Amino acid sequence: MRSIDYFDRGHDRDPQRACLIDAETGERLSFAEVKALTERIAAAMRAAGFPGQAPVALYGPNSAAIMVALLAIWRANGQWVPVNMRNAIEANAGYLNYVRCGWIFYHSSTAEEVAALRAQVPTLNRCICLDRPLGDDPSLDQFIAGVDAGTLPDFSDPFGRPDEIVGLFPTGxxxxxxxxxxxxxxxxxxxxxxxxEAVGGRTDDPVALVVAPVTHAAGPVALATLALGATQVILPGFDADRVLRTIAEHRISHLYLPPTALYGLLASPELGRQDMASLRILLLVGSPVSPEKLRLAVEAFGPCLCQAYGQVESPMITTWLPPEIVAAAAAGDHPERLASCGRPTRSVQVAIMAEDGTLLAPGETGEIVVRGVLVSREYFEMPEATAEVRQFGWHHSGDIARMDRDGYVYIVDRKKDMVVSGGFNVFTAEVEAAVTELAQVRECAVIGVPHDKWGEAVHAVVVAEGIDAAAVIAHARARLGGVKAPKSVQFVDFLPRTAAGKIDKKALRAEHWHGARMVN
Known part of the structure; x- marks a missing residue:
């Protein structure tokens, strides 16, 4: 099916059900109202010369208007180009030039950034401001004024156009x-x-909270729950106290967050004051989760915590660790599974591969490789990069892991993040998990730093209160042994992050490797 067909499936369950609730503006739209709006926008795009199967960018904070525009892009048979507002303008301009983007829907709060983009992207010649007229750019209301949605053709076929493009999604x-x-x-x-299939069927009144950026995993999660008929409550950004209050106020059943946001919820004083009983799914995606923090989250939120593993090239749910398994592990049944990202889903084959292309046995460590229809077709106009990531007939993830005999996958590191100290491979995720077992530690990033004798030494960068370096090192040494334990600890107020919200280990390493050759 086409992407928009999944929204329409949710619409057909109950057209009058609330579809979008914008917590910032109070705007409330039913499924019927959203469908009608997207039909008018798509018809207006066609009337303005949109050719179909062309790239269209979205730029702005989370809002009901952004969600409507996203659905309208798909209804018009467009290719969604997510634009990360955290990126530098030059980086976003470079990407829009690369995919030759001609259309953009944006919010007026980003007018200066969009003006800068237009100055650097010659193809960007159709700009619609979602909330008000701005210069020569029409508001969304002006753009669709007088348009007859009945002129919109049927873009599908008996097969749901399986090979047409939904989006051109940037890698990190x-x-x-x-x-x-x-x-x-x-x-x-x-x-x-x-x-x-994984998150549905757990309540007759699904209500999803959209708080992570729609330009990342929150977009597909929203579409998946819209297909289930779920109401979407939209927050413009993450604030732990507000998220907890919103869960209680709107009886949220489904919530996606990156692990760092979960840690923020666990530290919020609102956690003990707000009712979390409505939660059925609290999905963690984006980076490994501290097993100890995951156990504490089950205590705080109940048996709703779950994890998925994926990447842009094999999106969202390559593996799945359901709430039932997480809750059992937190209670002591196979507690090691708190460190797993789950088992392969029905849509893919997942294996662990050695450098020479050999598929490894259970328990052996190598690269996660994937096969199946979930895997993306290619990199846009980059045949060499596509061939490189598809060696030996599998998609290569760049993540190092092992798989146990029951099929549970345990990620131990990114290839580029592994520390080689004195000839020993140290997987940083393992060290980070040990350090974050300490109650005083909120976050930890482990990197390799230069060492005259060992080449690299294990170094921990920690966000914590009420603990010193000696205690951190002693705990890690007791858990992991002398080779893997950090040899040094640096305390910081916060960890640097990439535009995608992940810990920026490249920036952390640069501080220590200036003028030296990095080992990894």
């Missing part, structure tokens, strides 16, 4: 400019159906 770009991942209806629909 931590080692250079972002590559554009070409995502088709087939792969996107597979993700939506797999995720919907």
């Amino acid at each position: 770009g931590t080692t250079g400019p972002s590559k554009g991942v070409v995502v088709t209806n087939l792969g996107w629909g597979t993700m939506i159906e797999t995720l919907g």
